[in-house]
Amino acid sequence: MPGLRSDLPDSDRITFPYTATPTACQRQPTLFSHEATSTPAAQADIEQAKQLCSGCPIAAGCLKWALAHASEARLGVWASTTARQRIQLRWRLADRLGTDWATVVADREDRRRAQRLAARYTPLIVHQARIVRLDRDLNGPLPRRPRRLTRDEQQRNVHRLLTGVQARKAG
Incomplete structure (x- = not known):
C-alpha cells in the first residue's frame, strides 16, 4: 500500500512524534536524564x-x-516511565502480542494512518451528503468563526450527552 513504511526495520517504523511547541523534556533535558534513582534529589527530579x-x-x-x-531510551524518564517500568511494559507487550510486538504495533499504526488518509x-x-444538505438548509451555513455557547446551551448539551450515554448503556 503506498505511503506505508513496511520496508523499514520494525523499530524504525515507530517514529518519534513531532510537535511544533517545545516540550518540557526539550526545555529541561537534565531533569529527564537520570541514571540512578537511589538519591532523594534524583527521586524528586524523576517525580x-x-x-x-x-x-x-x-x-x-x-x-x-x-x-x-530500547537501546536509545534505556535511561531517563520517557512518557512518565522509568527504565525499569519500560522493561516491564516490553515484557507485557511480548506476552500479549508476541516477541515481534513492535511489528504488530507498527502495522496497527500504518493501518490507522492509511485509514485517516483515505x-x-x-x-x-x-x-x-443529504444530511449535510438538510442541516445547511435548516440551520444555514456554518459560521466562519464559531460563536461562544451560552451557559444554557452548554448545560443543554451536557444534558443531551449524558442522556445519550445513559440510553446507550441501557440499550
Whole structure:
C-alpha cells in the first residue's frame, strides 16, 4: 500500500512524534536524564519529570517510541516511565502480542494512518451528503468563526450527552 513504511526495520517504523511547541523534556533535558534513582534529589527530579510528562501532548507517541527503541531510551524518564517500568511494559507487550510486538504495533499504526488518509479523500455517501444538505438548509451555513455557547446551551448539551450515554448503556 503506498505511503506505508513496511520496508523499514520494525523499530524504525515507530517514529518519534513531532510537535511544533517545545516540550518540557526539550526545555529541561537534565531533569529527564537520570541514571540512578537511589538519591532523594534524583527521586524528586524523576517525580517532577513524570509530572511534566503527564501533560505532554505527545506522551503516547513518545512511549511507543521509547518502548520500540530500547537501546536509545534505556535511561531517563520517557512518557512518565522509568527504565525499569519500560522493561516491564516490553515484557507485557511480548506476552500479549508476541516477541515481534513492535511489528504488530507498527502495522496497527500504518493501518490507522492509511485509514485517516483515505478518510480525507473519500467523498460522502449519498445518505451523508443529504444530511449535510438538510442541516445547511435548516440551520444555514456554518459560521466562519464559531460563536461562544451560552451557559444554557452548554448545560443543554451536557444534558443531551449524558442522556445519550445513559440510553446507550441501557440499550
